[in-house]
Amino acid sequence: MDPARDPISLFAPDVREVLAVRGETADTVTVTLAGGGRGFVPGQFAMVYAFGIGESAISFSGDPYRSDVVEHTVRRVGAVTTAIGGVKPGSVLGWRGPFGNGWPMQRARGGDLVIVAGGIGLAPLRPALLTVLADRGAYRRVALLVGARRPGELLYPEQLAEWRARFDLEVEVTVDAAADNWRGSVGVVTRLIPLLDVEPSRTTALVCGPEVMMRFSAIELQRLGVPTRNVFVSVERNTKCAIGICGHCQLGSLFACRDGAVVPYELVAGLMEVKEA
């Protein structure tokens, strides 16, 4: 929370016009809103408000260098996200942000970078990758590992194909279950980690996806030799106020909204193994 920010903006949402809605998968869309993201950094989130329904924490999924629009990729899992994901161009949503910590892009400069995305986890990692590609020379080897449930549930498939065609980016994609015409890799994304050609001691890893996937990814990264302190994950909890007051997003001694969503894995490794009701 930035104390220099107008405190009103922390509580009261802007009204943002919906400029475009792009279908990504059967249950996921990317909503483009007018107005920028107030200088968000990759990994942060905003509270998006479907008036009359409710608010949900949605990560930024678009280009952080654009100041005229802001993008959020939303998966319809409940009443609020279904309402947000069901908007049409010309309608409005409430918006307040940005909140939370971002991916350690500055720290990653000069070294190798591994991005591991599982399912909708690619959405909050996309701004990180766009940041890297805008300044590619600042990083050594960069690898993007993407896992999805099925081929039809891969996010941003056209962009994935563009990234795959680059010579300065390693992109590997795998699905948990193959469709009839899929001849790519089948298996969990963690299985791609041992194949990485990076210098482990100089590698920063950004991991986002279901917590089980993040936990096993971190284990594989450690087996590869990536220091635990260089592994960062994005934790998600039931975010309400987004400014570290209500405690709904508490994870151990951390508040996901204030101390996350991006946290060093070593801070939450033990917490991820705690059974929660």
Add this chain to the structure above:
Amino acid sequence: MYEDKLRNHRCARDMDSASLATLESCSLGESTWKKGDWILTTGDLATRCYLVTAGDVHIETTPPGRKSTLLQTIHGGDVLGWSWMIPPHRWAFDARAGTDVTAIVLDAAKLQEAAEADPRFGYALMKRLFTLVADRLQATRLQLMDLYGPRA
């Protein structure tokens, strides 16, 4: 070059020199398959163990009346085929080269003879194979969890 590939494979890494020499004596050399080639077929006698060094291998099965289903992909560093250890010593699934594949081929009968004759080698081999198999089981469990599916 080939000897380096064998020594650096996950199945042989950090083996003592005597065990490594025994493993090398069971090797039939390096083989390559073009994308789409079958490497092994369900029901055939399992007489080989493959240490994949490069490429992707698709583990498939074809249920009766249905198209071939791609179950899992293994990559360089993995071992393909452990049915030679388990009766009835026949392949339980098909394996097809998903890309061009290179693997070190081991004679399964020689491996078993060597393991029986030298328990130290046998233990070193089984310890490594077990780790690779356990990794695949963990990964399969994660696949079964349907991690990216709709939340309950």
